[in-house]
Amino acid sequence: xxxxxxxxxxxxxxxxxxxxxxMSMGVYIGREITKVSHIGLSGPVAIKVGRSVLVxxxxxxxxxxxxxxx
Amino acid sequence: xxxxxxxxxxxxxxxxxVFSRLTGVQVISSNYAGTTVEIMRGFLxxxxxxxxxxxxxxxxxxxxxxxxxxxxISLLNESxxxxxxxxxxxxxxxxERNLYLTLQLLEESLPVMVCLNMCxxxxxxxxxIEVAKLEELLGVPVVxxxxxxxxxxxxxxxxxxxxxxxxxxxxGHQERWQAIGLIVEQVQRLSHRHHNLREILEDASVRPFSGxxxxxxxxxxxxxxxxxxxxxxxxxxxxxxxxxxxxPLLDKLSSFLGQGSFLHHLLIGDFxxxxxxxxxxxxxxxxxxxxxxxxxxxxxxxxxxxxxxxEDVGILPRLAMLFDNILHHIGLxxxxxxxxxxxxxxxxxxxxATRNLESRRxxxxxxxxxxxxxxxVALQAMxxxxxxxxxxxxxxxxxxVLLVIWVVLGVILNHTVKGYSPELLVEIPPYRxxxxxxxxxxxxxxxxGFLFEAAPLVLLGVLIxxxxxxxxxxxxxxxxxxxxxxxxxxxxKEAAVALVMGLFxxxxxxxxxxxLSLNVKQLFIAAVLLAVSFPCVATFxxxxxxxxxxDLLKAxxxxxxxxLVTGASxxxxxx
Numbered sequence: 001x002x003x004x005x006x007x008x009x010x011x012x013x014x015x016x017x018x019x020x021x022x023m024s025m026g027v028y029i030g031r032e033i034t035k036v037s038h039i040g041l042s043g044p045v046a047i048k049v050g051r052s053v054l055v056x057x058x059x060x061x062x063x064x065x066x067x068x069x070x
Numbered sequence: 071x072x073x074x075x076x077x078x079x080x081x082x083x084x085x086x087x088v089f090s091r092l093t094g095v096q097v098i099s100s101n102y103a104g105t106t107v108e109i110m111r112g113f114l115x116x117x118x119x120x121x122x123x124x125x126x127x128x129x130x131x132x133x134x135x136x137x138x139x140x141x142x143i144s145l146l147n148e149s150x151x152x153x154x155x156x157x158x159x160x161x162x163x164x165x166e167r168n169l170y171l172t173l174q175l176l177e178e179s180l181p182v183m184v185c186l187n188m189c190x191x192x193x194x195x196x197x198x199i200e201v202a203k204l205e206e207l208l209g210v211p212v213v214x215x216x217x218x219x220x221x222x223x224x225x226x227x228x229x230x231x232x233x234x235x236x237x238x239x240x241x242g243h244q245e246r247w248q249a250i251g252l253i254v255e256q257v258q259r260l261s262h263r264h265h266n267l268r269e270i271l272e273d274a275s276v277r278p279f280s281g282x283x284x285x286x287x288x289x290x291x292x293x294x295x296x297x298x299x300x301x302x303x304x305x306x307x308x309x310x311x312x313x314x315x316x317x318p319l320l321d322k323l324s325s326f327l328g329q330g331s332f333l334h335h336l337l338i339g340d341f342x343x344x345x346x347x348x349x350x351x352x353x354x355x356x357x358x359x360x361x362x363x364x365x366x367x368x369x370x371x372x373x374x375x376x377x378x379x380x381e382d383v384g385i386l387p388r389l390a391m392l393f394d395n396i397l398h399h400i401g402l403x404x405x406x407x408x409x410x411x412x413x414x415x416x417x418x419x420x421x422x423a424t425r426n427l428e429s430r431r432x433x434x435x436x437x438x439x440x441x442x443x444x445x446x447v448a449l450q451a452m453x454x455x456x457x458x459x460x461x462x463x464x465x466x467x468x469x470x471v472l473l474v475i476w477v478v479l480g481v482i483l484n485h486t487v488k489g490y491s492p493e494l495l496v497e498i499p500p501y502r503x504x505x506x507x508x509x510x511x512x513x514x515x516x517x518x519g520f521l522f523e524a525a526p527l528v529l530l531g532v533l534i535x536x537x538x539x540x541x542x543x544x545x546x547x548x549x550x551x552x553x554x555x556x557x558x559x560x561x562x563k564e565a566a567v568a569l570v571m572g573l574f575x576x577x578x579x580x581x582x583x584x585x586l587s588l589n590v591k592q593l594f595i596a597a598v599l600l601a602v603s604f605p606c607v608a609t610f611x612x613x614x615x616x617x618x619x620x621d622l623l624k625a626x627x628x629x630x631x632x633x634l635v636t637g638a639s640x641x642x643x644x645x
């Protein structure tokens with residue numbers, strides 16, 4: 001996923017704790033998100049969810065599968 | 071009758087500001103998630119009654135995830151539903167995400183009132199919310215407020231009596247989000263606006279290249295401003311005051327007491343070159359107030375003023391993103407930059423802020439690195455004062471050595487400490503223009519804290535030194551340590567007193583170095599040793615309280631080794 005691209009979350013492949021946390025922060029299945037940026041090759045990723053900007057560590061970001069819109 | 075109110079809400083929605091407004095208790099509030107790590111209590115006086123108000127740390131949901139969330143849940147479960155109310159504080163600019171917690175509170179059948187905070191900012195962002203409609207859909211009272219200015223707080227208090235539980239049917243994540251989608255669609259109107267400068271800056275600060283530039287620039291400017299303001303406060307206000315107004319008074323007292331008497335020694339201290347020397351006389355009325363008010367306090371004021379602005383603008387969480395990669399190498403994630411920056415003011419709030427880190431391993435690494443490699447502003451002020459006389463080069467040198475220690479020790483800890491380190495997951499707040507009143511209150515609280523906690527210790531530290539000198543007990547202390555101090559570190563044996571005093575207060579300890587007339591190399595080594603060696607007594611106790619005796623002893627052992635290795639190698643390397 002590239003910066004400024006939009007997509008819809010279709011799977012969160014994480015343990016219950018992390019999944020709950022993501023869900024409660026607004027990252028749930030079917031949610032449209034926009035990628036803002038990432039730092040380095042294995043660095044954190046910033047995404048825009050609704051009106052908030054979240055930063056996900058690389059490992060967390062890897063667990064969120066997104067279907068990219070064209 | 072309501073006896074207890076809990077303030078519950080997402081991180082960074084202004085719970086602490088509402089808490090201050092309701093109770094009059096001043097607490098520190100900033101623009102980042104996780105400012106409040108302790109549960110704060112206060113009382114609201116309304117209609118001749120006292121209601122207890124409890125400010126809880128921010129939480130995104132009622133499912134236990136972090137320590138803070140567990141604390142919130144257990145407190146809510148323990149409370150008596152008949153006499154308790156929950157004020158759910160909601161960020162109006164981000165209604166959708168905030169309503170998730172609201173629905174969970176309603177599902178728990180808690181008596182809830184919704185406080186739509188930051189309504190001024192929402193208006194500014196082109197967000198308008200139909201309050202009556204939202205009230206109807208949620209089935210509980212909704213009050214728009216702007217806690218920073220106090221708008222709506224009175225209505226909030228008046229409506230408290232109408233609070234009731236509205237038992238929503240329990241549901242799962244997906245259903246809850248669907249319900250929220252429907253609610254938001256009905257109550258929220260967005261007027262579209264073009265990107266403004268603030269949004270462009272917000273975006274730029276989380277991109278790798280522009281973000282790093284902004285971060286580096288901010289840190290550089292912040293540091294320069296702290297020094298600039300500190301020097302002005304010392305040179306234009308504190309020093310002239312001590313020399314022009316205070317010294318004549320002391321001269322009178324001195325001739326009244328008579329040189330050589332015990333009281334003269336205790337209060338004024340020794341004459342240096344035939345007169346009072348504020349840095350070297352070591353009396354309770356000379357050196358003690360001079361260290362505290364003329365050397366340290368000016369930097370406390372300038373540091374916390376600048377930190378307050380950085381906190382309220384919302385720079386810190388952005389630094390967390392930029393530093394994430396680097397901090398991974400030392401077993402931490404980006405958020406750990408915030409405790410470290412707070413530790414540059416005072417190690418105590420720095421170590422308390424490690425509560426925002428989830429795993430014990432992270433907390434141990436962060437707290438150990440803070441107490442060893444992060445000098446507090448009191449010590450930094452003294453280092454500026456001592457080494458700055460020679461050249462700024464040596465001052466930067468101390469920071470460089472500390473940075474090297476920090477990184478090397480961090481990498482070693484990352485490879486040796488057992489446990490796991492979770493990943494960064496944090497919300498980035500919008501940039502905000504700091505409110506003058508919040509900044510001022512925060513600065514005032516922090517200065518007050520410094521004066522009340524540090525002043526007695528500085529006085530006690532100088533008293534101990536003074537008595538040791540008077541009863542000629544110095545040699546007793548220095549004798550034991552002289553092989554280590556002289557042989558390994560290359561310092562005169564009297565420096566032992568300063569290093570031992572470092573256990574107590576770093577600023578007094580650094581002050582003890584002045585009368586020793588050390589050369590630059592010795593002063594440099596002593597300054598580094600003071601920074602890395604044992605934490606001061608306040609840090610010691612907060613470390614014990616937060617991480618327990620076992621971890622404290624481990625950290626203590628690490629400190630001892632680091633101090634030994636650093637002192638010895640600096641002594642060998644510098645010529």
